[in-house]
Amino acid sequence: MAKALGNVEEEDRRDMRMMGSLLLLAILAFDLVLNVSANAEGDALYAWKTKLVDPNNVLQSWNASLVNPCTWFHVTCNSDNSVVRIDLGDANLSGPLVPQLGQLSNLQYLEVYSNNISGTIPKEIGNLTKLVSLDLFFNRLSGPIPDTLGNLQRLRFLRLNNNSLSGNIPMSLTAIASLQVLDLSSNNLTGDIPINGSFAFFTPMSFRNNPGLKPQKFPPPPPRFQIAPTPSAGGPSSA
Ligand SMILES: *[C@@H]1O[C@H](CO)[C@@H](O)[C@H](O)[C@H]1NC(C)=O
Ligand SMILES: *[C@@H]1O[C@H](CO)[C@@H](O)[C@H](O)[C@H]1NC(C)=O
Ligand SMILES: *[C@@H]1O[C@H](CO)[C@@H](O)[C@H](O)[C@H]1NC(C)=O
Numbered sequence: 286m287a288k289a290l291g292n293v294e295e296e297d298r299r300d301m302r303m304m305g306s307l308l309l310l311a312i313l314a315f316d317l318v319l320n321v322s323a324n325a326e327g328d329a330l331y332a333w334k335t336k337l338v339d340p341n342n343v344l345q346s347w348n349a350s351l352v353n354p355c356t357w358f359h360v361t362c363n364s365d366n367s368v369v370r371i372d373l374g375d376a377n378l379s380g381p382l383v384p385q386l387g388q389l390s391n392l393q394y395l396e397v398y399s400n401n402i403s404g405t406i407p408k409e410i411g412n413l414t415k416l417v418s419l420d421l422f423f424n425r426l427s428g429p430i431p432d433t434l435g436n437l438q439r440l441r442f443l444r445l446n447n448n449s450l451s452g453n454i455p456m457s458l459t460a461i462a463s464l465q466v467l468d469l470s471s472n473n474l475t476g477d478i479p480i481n482g483s484f485a486f487f488t489p490m491s492f493r494n495n496p497g498l499k500p501q502k503f504p505p506p507p508p509r510f511q512i513a514p515t516p517s518a519g520g521p522s523s524a
């Protein structure tokens with residue numbers, strides 16, 4: 286009787302040890318996943334570094350052998366060691382933006398203005414759904430503004446001015462309700478300027494110096510500002 290009870294207790298202890306080991310394994314696996322994802326962001330940034338010409342050595346601290354990019358200069362992480370800011374304005378960098386930048390899933394600020402960045406804006410930038418500010422102005426970017434930027438539903442600042450961007454302004458941008466500052470001036474954009482959605486707030490200042498852009502046709506003012514229509518003014522008649 287007492288022996289049987291002892292066996293039960295021992296079995297309980299064994300079960301608990303087993304559960305403890307499983308828990309430890311789970312924690313280790315979770316930690317591994319976190320570290321791997323942190324490395325993935327470092328790898329993405331390092332892939333960009335390898336494509337850049339950096340005469341002022343501003344990217345010297347971007348060392349791929351570190352466990353994550355959070356100690357690199359010009360990179361800011363959150364408390365989960367995930368990149369939230371890249372501050373590389375006015376850094377004398379040449380070369381392209383790379384699709385791997387789209388992997389920085391917590392990025393809020395991409396500040397790469399006043400450099401010599403060329404090539405196209407990767408459509409993968411549209412994957413950065415936490416982005417608040419996309420500042421690529423004063424560079425040598427060409428090609429279209431990707432349609433995918435319309436996915437950036439938290440974007441407040443979109444400044445792409447003083448590049449050589451061409452093609453139409455994507456209609457998808459009108460759906461970014463959070464947009465507060467838009468500067469597409471001094472590019473080579475063509476076609477119509479959207480006037481609906483978030484674009485209802487932007488003036489011609491945002492679009493100037495794009496020779497191929499058609500002037501904005503503002504919609505008629507809302508009825509409360511209109512003078513009462515006179516039936517004889519050549520409008521539709523019920524004749
Ligand atoms: C990167 O860090 C490792 C280890 O700290 C060091 O040995 C190596 O020289 C560094 N590489 C560069 C390019 O700074
Ligand atoms: C930028 O880099 C070029 C070399 O590519 C160098 O001649 C120039 O002095 C640098 N400009 C600044 C402001 O550091
Ligand atoms: C700008 O980048 C181009 C290559 O894309 C290079 O030929 C040129 O020297 C760079 N200019 C400066 C000022 O760094």
Ligand SMILES: *[C@@H]1O[C@H](CO)[C@@H](O)[C@H](O)[C@H]1NC(C)=O
Nearest residue numbers: 387388408409410411412433
């Ligand atoms: C990133 O964007 C590209 C192109 O817009 C898309 O094909 C890809 O599936 C996206 N990747 C992720 C991880 O969301």
Ligand SMILES: *[C@@H]1O[C@H](CO)[C@@H](O)[C@H](O)[C@H]1NC(C)=O
Nearest residue numbers: 423424446447448470471494
């Ligand atoms: C941006 O473009 C405008 C219009 O061409 C020009 O006046 C201004 O100097 C440009 N700024 C830079 C930094 O290139």
Ligand SMILES: *[C@@H]1O[C@H](CO)[C@@H](O)[C@H](O)[C@H]1NC(C)=O
Nearest residue numbers: 427448449450451472473474
């Ligand atoms: C603008 O586009 C036209 C025709 O597509 C081209 O000839 C011109 O060089 C472009 N200008 C700039 C500044 O990219």
Ligand SMILES: *[C@@H]1O[C@H](CO)[C@@H](O)[C@H](O)[C@H]1NC(C)=O
Nearest residue numbers: 456459460461479481482483
């Ligand atoms: C703005 O109008 C275009 C059609 O002209 C439409 O595709 C787009 O969805 C509209 N945007 C919003 C935010 O309603």
